[in-house]
Amino acid sequence: MRAGVFDSGVGGLTVVKSLLEHGLFDEIIYFGDTARVPYGPKDKNTIIRYSLEAQEFFKNFDVDILITACNSVSAHAIEELRSNASFPVIGVIEPGVLALQNRGLDPKSQILVIGTQATIGSGKYQKLLREHGYNNILAKATPLFVPIVEEEIFEGPVLEATLQHYFDSLHPDAIILGCTHFPLIQDAIADYFNNEAVLIHSGEAIVEHLQKELGIKARKKTPSLKLFASENPEKLKKIAAHWLRDAFKTNEL
Amino acid sequence: MRAGVFDSGVGGLTVVKSLLEHGLFDEIIYFGDTARVPYGPKDKNTIIRYSLEAQEFFKNFDVDILITACNSVSAHAIEELRSNASFPVIGVIEPGVLALQNRGLDPKSQILVIGTQATIGSGKYQKLLREHGYNNILAKATPLFVPIVEEEIFEGPVLEATLQHYFDSLHPDAIILGCTHFPLIQDAIADYFNNEAVLIHSGEAIVEHLQKELGIKARKKTPSLKLFASENPEKLKKIAAHWLRDAFKTNEL
Incomplete structure (x- = not known):
């Protein structure tokens, strides 16, 4: 095949x-x-x-x-x-939402979806999440993570300042990594949230x-x-x- | 015209x-x-x-x-x-180098050229600067400044961490802003160097x-x-x- x-x-x-x-x-x-x-x-x-x-x-x-x-x-x-x-x-959108559901997350869980302007602006993740009963959704375009990964920055002050810039005062239960680049900084993202959020990776x-x-x-x-x-x-x-x-x-x- | x-x-x-x-x-x-x-x-x-x-x-x-x-x-x-x-x-490259020369900078001055990977990788600024007698050249691709400006970040922790990331321990006498986006953060760049560096802006x-x-x-x-x-x-x-x-x-x- x-x-x-x-x-x-x-x-x-x-x-x-x-x-x-x-x-x-x-x-x-x-x-x-x-x-x-x-x-x-x-x-x-x-x-x-x-x-x-x-x-x-x-x-x-x-x-x-x-x-x-x-x-x-x-x-x-x-x-x-x-x-x-x-x-x-x-x-990758439908699989991402199904993977979230397969983790057995409570419908009241707060789901943070991050991606490019195009992905977040389309509202596709948000719509599909609502159709699956998740109504506590935060959707955030985080475009700077893409060039940061392309600069091969996977940790350190630039990434930390950018995590803070986008995620300050957020406490999601799960995060959909809605861009192919984001799995490469998933450890830093998980750390930022004290490893308390479930991370959904498009590949998996x-x-x-x-x-x-x-x-x-x-x-x-x-x-x-x-x-x-x-x-x-x-x-x-x-x-x-x-x-x-x-x-x-x-x-x- | x-x-x-x-x-x-x-x-x-x-x-x-x-x-x-x-x-x-x-x-x-x-x-x-x-x-x-x-x-x-x-x-x-x-x-x-x-x-x-x-x-x-x-x-x-x-x-x-x-x-x-x-x-x-x-x-x-x-x-x-x-x-x-x-x-x-x-x-914009020849005008940039001529503008630098018109500022009356001593040939021993340290010139920092910043730009995209394509601009810095071409070696064009470096070659032309040497032809004009400047041999103390630092050339640095600083691609993250482009998406930062496009995110309309002109000050604050993300920009400061990125300035530090690229410019740590540099003390140039002049900086060629070799990308159209950089004039939009020229104040932050000037501040980072305590307003001691001459900045060359492609438009000017x-x-x-x-x-x-x-x-x-x-x-x-x-x-x-x-x-x-x-x-x-x-x-x-x-x-x-x-x-x-x-x-x-x-x-x-």
């Missing part, structure tokens, strides 16, 4: 990491639109246009399923992608969804991975070699 | 502000490539490709001169733009260059301004109305 993973840039590798760790496919084709990253501050119409262009790329590979790792794409372009594809297209959520809802089973062999980018594929491969080294435990990249 | 001003996004409005304040043209046509912003982390080849596409847009307006407000474009695509244009194309530098080198004279009337963006032109106009309100002193936008 061949899966396509689409992301606006390199961040979607956090989702690939989860897929690799659980061995969910035989082959993964990753495309990052690095020439036009980030999508997060962009318009719905632009995100739809770029997403449909990326989907054409995946049609070359005869994929069995397309996973949109990018929350901004999942929030704005999922219907358009679905209506233009002959294969299932899975976003999508694995749960693929296993439970679509019945996709783990392979014995680590999936093969092909990486593509709209600019600087070498940089994508370098980052993948670094981020995914534990998932592969070899030098396969 | 009609000038085109090209930028990767909204930041180039800081250059427009200087042009308006000095009344240097009759008409200014601004184009921000907001659908593909930022250029700063992108490849030379991508920046050239996007810049040449933007230049085609300006050909519709019969401009007499094109100013590339974006330092990343000025660093990587200026030759390509020049060889594809029948009008002069002016970047280009005005100096246009007046001294090209003999362009001030008009009595504030230039008219037309704003275009590759996505969300309304947002560009809103930001312009805010940033340029002093330059216009009216509600002309």
